[in-house]
Amino acid sequence: MKKPFGSKSKKDKETKSDEIIPQERSLVDVDYNRKKLFKKGVNLMADEKLEEAIEVFEQALRIDPDNVETLMKLGYARFHLDEYPEALKVYDKILEIDVTNPEAWNLKGLVHYEQKNYAKALDAAQKAIETDPTYGMAWYNQACFLSLLNQVPEALEALKRSIEIDVKNARKSIRDKDFMNVRVEEGFKRIEEVVVLESIRQGYHTLGAIVWTTFLDKVDAETALNKLLEKGLIIQNEKRDGLSKIPIYDLADNIAEKLGKEKKGLFGITKKTLPKPVKNLKELSQAIQSVKEAIEEEDIDKTIEIFEVFIDPKKSGEQMIENFFDEHREIRLWKIRLKDRGADYLIDNKEKMIVLFDNIEGTVTKKLRNEIS
Numbered sequence: 288m289k290k291p292f293g294s295k296s297k298k299d300k301e302t303k304s305d306e307i308i309p310q311e312r313s314l315v316d317v318d319y320n321r322k323k324l325f326k327k328g329v330n331l332m333a334d335e336k337l338e339e340a341i342e343v344f345e346q347a348l349r350i351d352p353d354n355v356e357t358l359m360k361l362g363y364a365r366f367h368l369d370e371y372p373e374a375l376k377v378y379d380k381i382l383e384i385d386v387t388n389p390e391a392w393n394l395k396g397l398v399h400y401e402q403k404n405y406a407k408a409l410d411a412a413q414k415a416i417e418t419d420p421t422y423g424m425a426w427y428n429q430a431c432f433l434s435l436l437n438q439v440p441e442a443l444e445a446l447k448r449s450i451e452i453d454v455k456n457a458r459k460s461i462r463d464k465d466f467m468n469v470r471v472e473e474g475f476k477r478i479e480e481v482v483v484l485e486s487i488r489q490g491y492h493t494l495g496a497i498v499w500t501t502f503l504d505k506v507d508a509e510t511a512l513n514k515l516l517e518k519g520l521i522i523q524n525e526k527r528d529g530l531s532k533i534p535i536y537d538l539a540d541n542i543a544e545k546l547g548k549e550k551k552g553l554f555g556i557t558k559k560t561l562p563k564p565v566k567n568l569k570e571l572s573q574a575i576q577s578v579k580e581a582i583e584e585e586d587i588d589k590t591i592e593i594f595e596v597f598i599d600p601k602k603s604g605e606q607m608i609e610n611f612f613d614e615h616r617e618i619r620l621w622k623i624r625l626k627d628r629g630a631d632y633l634i635d636n637k638e639k640m641i642v643l644f645d646n647i648e649g650t651v652t653k654k655l656r657n658e659i660s
Contacts, residue, residue: 320350321347321350321351321354321357324343324344324346324347324350325344325347325356325357325360327343328340328341328343328344328347328357328360328364329360331343332360332363332364333627333628337364337367337368338368340360340364341361341364341365341368344357344360344361344364345361348361353384355381355384355385355388358377358380358381358384359381359390359391359394361377362374362377362378362381362391362394363394365377366394366397366398366401369401371398371401371402374394374398375395375398378391378392378394378395378398379395382395387418388418389415389416389418389419389422389425390415392411392412392414392415392418392425393411393412393415393422393424393425393428395411396408396409396410396411396412396415396425396428396432397428399411400428400431400432405432405435405436406436408428408432409429409432409433409436412425412428412429412432413429415428416429421452422452423449423452423453423456424449424453424456426445426446426448426449426452426456427445427446427449427456427459427460429445429449430442430443430445430446430449430460430466431463431465431466432465433445434465434466434467434468434469435465435468437468439468439469439472442466442468442469443469443472443474443475443478446460446466446469446475446478447474447478450478450481454481454485457478457481457482457485458482458485458486458500458501458502460475460478461479461482461501461502461503462502476510476511476514479503479507479510479511480511480514480515482501482503482511483497483501483503483508483511483512483515484515484520484521484538486500486501487521487536487537487538488538489600490599490600490601490604490605491600491604491605491608492535492536492537492605493533493534493535493536493605493609494508494509494512494533494534494536495608495609496600496605496608496609497512497536499608499612500600500608512536519539520538520539521536521537521538521539522536522537522538522539523535523536524536524537567606568651568654570603571603571606571651572648572651572652574593574596574597574603575644575647575648575651576648577593578590578593578594578596578597578644579641579644579645581593582633582637582640582641582644583637583641585630585633585634585637587625587629587630587633590625590633591622591625591626594618594621594622594625595622597615597618598615598618598619598622610650611647611650614643614646614647617643618643621636621640624636
């Protein structure tokens with residue numbers, strides 16, 4: 288829902304020649320104070336101190352009442368405090384300044400949505416799209432509002448447009464209750480197939496991994512896989528898991544070429560060869576050693592970088608889901624928190640992280656010994 292907020296440039300002020308230096312200095316100081324207050328407000332929002340953030344944003348607006356960047360954050364804070372009339376006033380002020388601001392129209396639509404005024408929400412979403420036809424989230428929200436108004440064909444069409452702009456919207460729609468009215472439609476079933484196909488393209492090959500990444504029910508995921516197999520869009524192989532075999536799904540060769548299939552990672556399954564178990568386990572063990580060192584050194588950038596090894600399906604993501612499901616989820620959460628909160632979060636959770644990777648390492652070491660023997 289969020290987009291980068293850009294502040295508008297201020298009008299140049301005329302000055303006398305002997306006053307240029309003082310006025311320039313004054314302008315710089317004013318802008319500095321506003322930016323300082325704005326940053327403070329954003330930090331308070333990150334800490335979920337929304338009432339305090341609102342006070343700070345209002346202080347910043349006393350310096351520059353028409354600053355869209357600050358107004359946008361103020362409206363957003365009021366929106367999340369359920370202060371809907373106040374939020375609408377803020378968004379209306381932004382639109383008085385710039386009637387073509389798609390983000391303000393979109394957020395205004397969400398306020399109407401929370402008030403269950405779906406017709407007004409739909410009108411706002413439409414205006415957001417008119418000002419920016421490539422705004423995927425506005426298309427997605429329009430689809431939600433149309434569904435809630437029981438305009439099923441139009442809702443599916445808008446949802447498809449949002450997916451064309453950003454395929455992630457397909458996965459989002461799977462668990463969205465706003466699409467309850469369109470879920471039984473054949474068009475929505477095709478969207479479920481798109482979600483599964485995209486998951487496979489990104490490197491998730493087992494049913495369990497596909498269910499985890501798409502949020503589909505197991506039955507719906509299996510149905511979509513069978514449909515994709517019937518259409519020849521994917522192929523099915525098998526891999527050994529102990530004494531049993533499990534199905535592995537991959538894109539058909541012609542589809543892989545059309546979609547720009549991503550290269551499989553360390554644990555990706557190819558049609559011709561499977562990665563050696565010993566090599567896989569050694570690679571995972573090395574990654575564990577590296578991430579433990581980064582955590583011990585409190586190197587936040589390196590820690591985030593190595594976390595990606597355990598998350599990315601092109602690396603160790605799929606094997607982590609299959610063998611360390613809860614740990615995989617925890618690492619994903621840690622990565623988000625580290626990006627949001629920085630070094631303090633790493634220091635506070637250092638011991639917990641080390642314990643988790645110690646436990647994974649113990650299991651990996653045991654499996655490695657069994658494979659070698």
